Amino acid sequence: MEYKLIDAPLGKILKVTGIKAGKDARHRLYALGVHIGDKIIKLSNTKWRPQLIQNLTSDSSKIAIGKGLSEKIFVTESIDEN
Amino acid sequence: MKINNKNIDFVIALVGQPNSGKSTLFNVLADIKVSTSNFSGTSVQVSQTVLSYGGLNLLLVDLPGTYSLNSTFEHERITFDYLLNSKVDLIINVVDVSLLTRSLELTVELTELNKPMIIALNMYDEAISQGISIDENKLSEILGVDVIPTMAIFGKGVKELMDTAINNLRFRKNKASKFLFTSKIERSINEIENEIKRHLNGNSELARFYAIKALENPELLKISINSDVRNKIKTIEKAIVSDRNQDLFEIFSYERHHIAMKLSKQISTFKDTRKKPIKQKIDELLLHPVLGYIFLLLALFLYFFLIFIVGDTVSGLVETPLSKLPELYESLSENQPFLWYSINGAFMGLMGVFGIVLPYFLPLIFLTSIYEETGYTARIAFLLDGLFHKIGLHGKSIVPFILGFGCTVPALYASRIIESKRDRTITGILLTFIPCSARIAVIFALAAAFTGPIWAMVVFAFVLLVVSLSGKALSKVLTKPLGLILEIPNLKLPSIKISLEKTWRKLREFLKEAVLFLLMGSIILGWLEYFHFDVYVNSLFAPILHNLLDLPVELGSTLVFGFLRKELIIVMSTQALGVATLSALPLTVEQVIVFIIFVTLYFPCLATFIVMTKEFGWKTSVFAAVFSITVATISAFLFKIILSI
Numbered sequence: 001m002e003y004k005l006i007d008a009p010l011g012k013i014l015k016v017t018g019i020k021a022g023k024d025a026r027h028r029l030y031a032l033g034v035h036i037g038d039k040i041i042k043l044s045n046t047k048w049r050p051q052l053i054q055n056l057t058s059d060s061s062k063i064a065i066g067k068g069l070s071e072k073i074f075v076t077e078s079i080d081e082n
Numbered sequence: 083m084k085i086n087n088k089n090i091d092f093v094i095a096l097v098g099q100p101n102s103g104k105s106t107l108f109n110v111l112a113d114i115k116v117s118t119s120n121f122s123g124t125s126v127q128v129s130q131t132v133l134s135y136g137g138l139n140l141l142l143v144d145l146p147g148t149y150s151l152n153s154t155f156e157h158e159r160i161t162f163d164y165l166l167n168s169k170v171d172l173i174i175n176v177v178d179v180s181l182l183t184r185s186l187e188l189t190v191e192l193t194e195l196n197k198p199m200i201i202a203l204n205m206y207d208e209a210i211s212q213g214i215s216i217d218e219n220k221l222s223e224i225l226g227v228d229v230i231p232t233m234a235i236f237g238k239g240v241k242e243l244m245d246t247a248i249n250n251l252r253f254r255k256n257k258a259s260k261f262l263f264t265s266k267i268e269r270s271i272n273e274i275e276n277e278i279k280r281h282l283n284g285n286s287e288l289a290r291f292y293a294i295k296a297l298e299n300p301e302l303l304k305i306s307i308n309s310d311v312r313n314k315i316k317t318i319e320k321a322i323v324s325d326r327n328q329d330l331f332e333i334f335s336y337e338r339h340h341i342a343m344k345l346s347k348q349i350s351t352f353k354d355t356r357k358k359p360i361k362q363k364i365d366e367l368l369l370h371p372v373l374g375y376i377f378l379l380l381a382l383f384l385y386f387f388l389i390f391i392v393g394d395t396v397s398g399l400v401e402t403p404l405s406k407l408p409e410l411y412e413s414l415s416e417n418q419p420f421l422w423y424s425i426n427g428a429f430m431g432l433m434g435v436f437g438i439v440l441p442y443f444l445p446l447i448f449l450t451s452i453y454e455e456t457g458y459t460a461r462i463a464f465l466l467d468g469l470f471h472k473i474g475l476h477g478k479s480i481v482p483f484i485l486g487f488g489c490t491v492p493a494l495y496a497s498r499i500i501e502s503k504r505d506r507t508i509t510g511i512l513l514t515f516i517p518c519s520a521r522i523a524v525i526f527a528l529a530a531a532f533t534g535p536i537w538a539m540v541v542f543a544f545v546l547l548v549v550s551l552s553g554k555a556l557s558k559v560l561t562k563p564l565g566l567i568l569e570i571p572n573l574k575l576p577s578i579k580i581s582l583e584k585t586w587r588k589l590r591e592f593l594k595e596a597v598l599f600l601l602m603g604s605i606i607l608g609w610l611e612y613f614h615f616d617v618y619v620n621s622l623f624a625p626i627l628h629n630l631l632d633l634p635v636e637l638g639s640t641l642v643f644g645f646l647r648k649e650l651i652i653v654m655s656t657q658a659l660g661v662a663t664l665s666a667l668p669l670t671v672e673q674v675i676v677f678i679i680f681v682t683l684y685f686p687c688l689a690t691f692i693v694m695t696k697e698f699g700w701k702t703s704v705f706a707a708v709f710s711i712t713v714a715t716i717s718a719f720l721f722k723i724i725l726s727i
Contacts, residue, residue: 058342
């Protein structure tokens with residue numbers, strides 16, 4: 001099942017399936033190591049503040065993603081690894 | 083020994099991602115310097131030092147941290163421009179081993195520059211604590227450059243790094259191996275590279291880099307490309323984009339990502355320690371939806387309390403002896419009044435710099451550096467982003483805003499922590515509305531004499547409303563914000579020594595760049611006073627002050643003195659209206675409230691104007707001045723109407 005990042009479950013391993021944001025935001029996400037196909041985990045689930053994710057594919061960097069942008073990033077649960 | 087431009091043998095540039103420990107390494111290396119010097123035409127954001135090592139005089143340049151050479155952020159483009167347009171004999175690429183894959187993406191991009199390079203594998207201790215071990219020899223073999231493990235914060239590996247750098251510089255070896263993209267992309271690069279070679283007049287070393295950037299992000303290139311090449315790029319782009327269903331910049335980014343991942347797998351092994359590191363436990367508390375905010379309040383309280391306490395104490399200590407200085411030139415006031423006004427103008431400027439700005443500026447820079455080094459500043463931005471989003475900004479704006487209550491000048495400097503130019507500009511403009519300690523003194527002095535404390539609180543509440551509404555308005559006018567995408571770096575222990583060194587460098591920069599302008603401006607204001615410019619000023623302000631706000635026309639000149647130092651308004655208003663005390667001012671309570679509102683919101687002071695021009699450019703500072711005077715006039719007029727009902 002595909003979720004928007006903002007609605008995705010906490011603590012589960014998620015796979016990034018789509019980034020439907022503008023060019024600058026995609027530029028920044030790639031620069032910070034977030035790409036389609038990467039496995040991530042959500043570390044915070046509070047909707048009124050940015051979403052905090054940790055990238056499991058490339059390294060363990062933590063990235064805060066604003067609320068608006070979290071609605072443009074799509075993920076699925078990575079079933080085999082949960 | 084003083085070293086000048088001509089004595090420099092080689093230029094070494096430190097390049098790395100933000101928080102890779104690059105500046106720490108720079109500070110450790112700068113410790114072995116023999117002399118420091120600044121070079122004209124370079125950005126203040128590029129720290130440089132000259133050091134003598136291995137019999138060579140080296141210019142060491144610390145370039146701003148950048149995640150890639152393809153950045154959309156202006157301050158990260160400084161690194162790109164420097165590497166492309168300045169003399170660089172050797173790049174030291176600082177790689178954060180604890181974030182190996184992402185750091186290697188920049189390394190892969192740097193190899194495209196085709197410049198001599200060595201690698202500092204930094205934060206080795208952090209990697210070990212995470213169970214990561216690296217085969218640096220294998221990395222050196224694959225990249226074809228020297229790789230040295232370092233722990234910059236402890237000075238470990240730094241000597242080996244410098245010895246390797248000298249060896250590379252003396253024997254001119256080691257340009258990194260070339261990484262190849264997938265075959266279709268490589269063919270396109272080769273095609274454009276051949277075209278570009280014809281434009282570069284023999285400088286074909288950079289042709290491949292230019293070809294990659296021409297495809298990936300042509301806006302970055304400053305070389306002219308003729309229409310034939312441009313058409314070729316468009317044809318290639320069309321073919322590749324329809325084939326891969328991705329923009330060209332995405333394709334390059336994905337390919338580098340895969341190269342870096344492959345490289346990382348080849349050289350590192352990961353052993354799961356199964357033990358949650360203590361830092362992670364602390365971090366969970368710092369970012370907790372409830373406890374995180376309690377800690378934030380404590381951290382902000384400590385930050386501002388220390389700045390205000392130190393600032394206030396030092397300010398008091400400095401102002402007492404300084405205030406005795408006018409006695410030395412008092413005798414000139416009768417015989418040589420012009421000279422007296424000139425010297426007094428300069429004195430006022432000096433009081434502003436040493437009595438107000440510096441006492442707050444120094445603890446600010448030191449503590450900001452400590453907070454940044456620990457990684458807590460990014461956490462503040464994360465915690466407050468939701469709140470600041472409501473006025474079109476991001477969480478990082480909190481630091482300059484609260485500092486603005488002390489002094490606007492250091493607050494403007496503090497806005498440097500905001501990466502986005504748009505957000506930084508809005509923050510800078512809004513800072514002009516935040517009442518600094520001098521304006522707070524005026525508000526309290528006038529409120530105490532006429533209205534009581536309730537009206538002082540009303541003024542503060544109104545200022546917050548003005549900041550929110552102006553923020554909303556400005557964020558609607560300026561381009562849409564990017565949305566927060568912020569790295570939360572690992573927590574680290576700060577180094578007091580490095581923070582002290584940073585403070586010293588910022589102090590030198592401030593003294594060199596702002597003090598002269600401040601003194602000149604203050605002397606000119608002294609001359610205006612000498613030539614009784616107040617008559618003209620009063621008539622200039624009369625349409626606003628008298629006709630619109632129903633205030634005495636004589637108060638016009640006090641606003642000009644307020645531009646020099648806001649607290650002068652207290653003294654000058656009594657002088658202008660010919661009374662001895664504030665409470666004797668021939669003003670009604672309503673007039674005082676209207677005057678307080680105007681004084682609180684119109685542009686802060688000369689020092690703010692100068693620093694704002696330096697930091698944001700003259701267009702922004704002129705806009706901020708006009709905007710704040712307009713808002714001050716409208717607000718004061720509104721109060722006049724409301725109070726008259």
